[in-house]
Amino acid sequence: MLRTHTCGELTIKNIGQPVTLCGWLARSRDLGGMTFIDLRDRYGITQLMFNMDTHKELCEQARKLGREFVLKTTGKVSERSNKNSKMPTGDIEIIVEKLEVLNESKTPPFTIEDESDGGDDLRMKYRYLDLRRTPVRNNLLQRHKVAQAVREYFDANGFADVETPFLIKSTPEGARDFVVPSRLSPGEFYALPQSPQTFKQLLMVSGFDRYYQIVRCFRDEDLRADRQPEFTQIDCEMSFVEQEDVMNMFEGMVKHVFKKVRGLELPAFKRMTYTDAMKYYGVDKPDLRFEMKIVELKNLSPSGGGKGEDVVSGKNFKVYDDAELIGGICAKGCAEYTRKQLDELTDWVKRPQIGAGGLGYIKFNADGTLKSSFDKFFDEASLKKIAEKFSAKPGDLILILAGAEERTRKALGALRLEMGSKLGLRDKNKFECLWVMDFPLFEWNEEEKRWFAMHHPFTSWKKEDEGLLNTNPGAVRANAYDVVINGVELSSGSIRIHNRSQQEKMFKLLGLTPEEANYKFGFILNAFEYGAPPHGGIAFGFDRFCSMVINNEDYIRDYIAFPKNNSGRDIMLDSPSDIDAKQKKELGLK
RNA sequence: GGACCGGUAGUUCAGCUGGUUAGAAUGCUUCCCUGUCACGGAAGAGGUCGCGGGUUCGAAUCCCGUCCGGUCCGCCA
Numbered sequence: 001m002l003r004t005h006t007c008g009e010l011t012i013k014n015i016g017q018p019v020t021l022c023g024w025l026a027r028s029r030d031l032g033g034m035t036f037i038d039l040r041d042r043y044g045i046t047q048l049m050f051n052m053d054t055h056k057e058l059c060e061q062a063r064k065l066g067r068e069f070v071l072k073t074t075g076k077v078s079e080r081s082n083k084n085s086k087m088p089t090g091d092i093e094i095i096v097e098k099l100e101v102l103n104e105s106k107t108p109p110f111t112i113e114d115e116s117d118g119g120d121d122l123r124m125k126y127r128y129l130d131l132r133r134t135p136v137r138n139n140l141l142q143r144h145k146v147a148q149a150v151r152e153y154f155d156a157n158g159f160a161d162v163e164t165p166f167l168i169k170s171t172p173e174g175a176r177d178f179v180v181p182s183r184l185s186p187g188e189f190y191a192l193p194q195s196p197q198t199f200k201q202l203l204m205v206s207g208f209d210r211y212y213q214i215v216r217c218f219r220d221e222d223l224r225a226d227r228q229p230e231f232t233q234i235d236c237e238m239s240f241v242e243q244e245d246v247m248n249m250f251e252g253m254v255k256h257v258f259k260k261v262r263g264l265e266l267p268a269f270k271r272m273t274y275t276d277a278m279k280y281y282g283v284d285k286p287d288l289r290f291e292m293k294i295v296e297l298k299n300l301s302p303s304g305g306g307k308g309e310d311v312v313s314g315k316n317f318k319v320y321d322d323a324e325l326i327g328g329i330c331a332k333g334c335a336e337y338t339r340k341q342l343d344e345l346t347d348w349v350k351r352p353q354i355g356a357g358g359l360g361y362i363k364f365n366a367d368g369t370l371k372s373s374f375d376k377f378f379d380e381a382s383l384k385k386i387a388e389k390f391s392a393k394p395g396d397l398i399l400i401l402a403g404a405e406e407r408t409r410k411a412l413g414a415l416r417l418e419m420g421s422k423l424g425l426r427d428k429n430k431f432e433c434l435w436v437m438d439f440p441l442f443e444w445n446e447e448e449k450r451w452f453a454m455h456h457p458f459t460s461w462k463k464e465d466e467g468l469l470n471t472n473p474g475a476v477r478a479n480a481y482d483v484v485i486n487g488v489e490l491s492s493g494s495i496r497i498h499n500r501s502q503q504e505k506m507f508k509l510l511g512l513t514p515e516e517a518n519y520k521f522g523f524i525l526n527a528f529e530y531g532a533p534p535h536g537g538i539a540f541g542f543d544r545f546c547s548m549v550i551n552n553e554d555y556i557r558d559y560i561a562f563p564k565n566n567s568g569r570d571i572m573l574d575s576p577s578d579i580d581a582k583q584k585k586e587l588g589l590k
Numbered sequence: 591g592g593a594c595c596g597g598u599a600g601u602u603c604a605g606c607u608g609g610u611u612a613g614a615a616u617g618c619u620u621c622c623c624u625g626u627c628a629c630g631g632a633a634g635a636g637g638u639c640g641c642g643g644g645u646u647c648g649a650a651u652c653c654c655g656u657c658c659g660g661u662c663c664g665c666c667a
């Protein structure tokens with residue numbers, strides 16, 4: 001070993017000891033007669049001291065060193081005359097007796113500090129330098145802790161880690177596959193797994209009973225702050241279980257991780273049906289850190305059954321008379337919003353991404369009077385009636401959207417989150433964990449004019465809804481469940497289909513011919529004929545789980561050592577890139 | 591496929607209602623400084639204003655196109 005200690009461990013207890021440290025020059029302070037160097041490694045920072053009076057040559061050498069030089073230094077641990085209470089090693093410094101430059105460094109393109117001056121782009125290009133920064137390094141070290149806690153829990157509960165292949169077969173349904181051309185079978189392709197879904201089910205057929213894997217998955221879809229083309233899942237599956245068993249097991253896993261990594265005892269997860277989530281929060285992944293539930297003022301859509309109290313129609317206000325759904329939220333204490341603020345909010349909801357036609361409001365003034373954007377059509381009593389539906393109090397602001405059901409619900413959901421953020425209600429220290437349950441089995445795809453599996457095609461349906469499969473597929477509920485924390489979908493799971501005829505029926509409902517089903521999924525249909533046990537499971541987005549547990553945020557790139565950018569490019573490698581003509585030829589391309 | 595924001599010194603940004611030599615901070619270089627810890631002080635170097643075209647007497651600034659980055663919608667079983 002080139003060193004006897006690390007840069008994070010020496011304290012007042014080590015005074016007088018001769019030590020050798022290695023690390024990077026983080027910063028130096030040249031005072032003329034003496035020079036200080038902050039030496040950094042993974043573990044911390046230790047101050048080196050050079051004095052012109054006692055070690056002239058060493059001191060002169062030290063003054064010439066640049067940032068990020070790699071140094072090896074030997075000296076004596078000594079108590080500082082001026083202590084720094086802000087750092088763990090602040091009571092001591094090394095009086096340097098020997099100094100060796102192990103490697104020089106060019107001046108880095110950005111500062112390697114907790115608050116770097118570098119932009120995202122530069123930091124990605126020089127990711128190996130960015131990873132020297134404490135916040136990013138800590139994220140990765142904490143990620144390791146999360147993985148350890150996960151493995152510990154699963155091992156203790158009898159789960160076996162079994163690896164599954166990456167070079168597999170392209171399947172229809174779901175996300176776009178990344179494909180790999182085969183050299184040995186020219187013109188044919190492997191696909192990289194979107195998840196090990198079918199393999200884990202086959203492992204259940206094999207009798208493994210309890211399986212897990214922390215495994216890379218690949219989806220060739222557009223990216224987001226919380227989506228990478230390759231990402232990591234905690235993939236899990238159990239046999240001989242019912243939905244309740246699976247939920248208990250994995251709720252336990254999440255709690256174990258929060259306890260181990262953050263020292264937090266989470267309370268029992270809340271539960272909510274998909275229908276309620278959509279109705280009250282406008283999304284299938286509600287952020288429950290704040291209330292501000294959506295209140296329906298009129299609902300003539302199929303989900304409202306054409307019934308539901310209607311307190312807004314019949315006032316000669318065409319927009320509201322014509323709307324399928326009218327709903328709103330109550331922003332507490334916002335009645336003082338200025339015209340400008342309301343105009344900004346209106347512009348916000350009218351952006352194409354939100355797509356609302358406009359924004360109605362009712363100010364419940366502090367003096368008890370009501371002022372709305374549609375005063376022309378509504379008298380004070382009618383406004384009062386609406387305000388009551390929101391349980392609004394003086395000082396509150398009611399925001400109202402109207403239009404077609406689906407779009408209006410989504411817009412209300414987005415507006416709710418926006419107001420939550422504006423009002424600082426999305427507390428970074430709060431964790432609201434929720435199971436969303438009873439998802440629909442199918443969703444209608446307007447482009448292809450057919451039903452798609454909402455979760456995936458191996459999800460079983462609720463027995464009591466079986467009669468609806470042929471008559472009203474959209475109303476069939478799945479045995480599917482999601483874990484949602486603070487509005488982030490962390491995981492998704494279901495009880496699977498485990499017999500051939502049901503699986504064939506599912507494929508048929510999805511529009512696959514028996515031939516197609518057999519060509520694409522024959523292996524699993526066959527397996528179901530050899531004693532497949534009832535089984536179910538779940539998969540967690542590990543990157544999101546880490547960003548959530550570690551810093552309660554929804555941005556995963558800083559929790560991945562070498563992430564890709566917005567367009568799926570690796571800025572550091574400059575990939576994807578062209579390949580040699582020779583390689584192409586071997587692969588039968590072009 | 592679409593919407594919005596951004597691209598100016600090594601870096602982060604200001605300048606943008608067109609007008610003399612494009613600024614600040616930080617980093618970098620040199621010098622001074624014996625208890626600093628974001629050390630301090632002095633001086634200096636550093637620019638294809640992303641790229642192409644247009645409008646104009648004159649463009650970092652206005653217009654069009656294009657490339658790149660970011661956030662989001664669609665998409666993501």
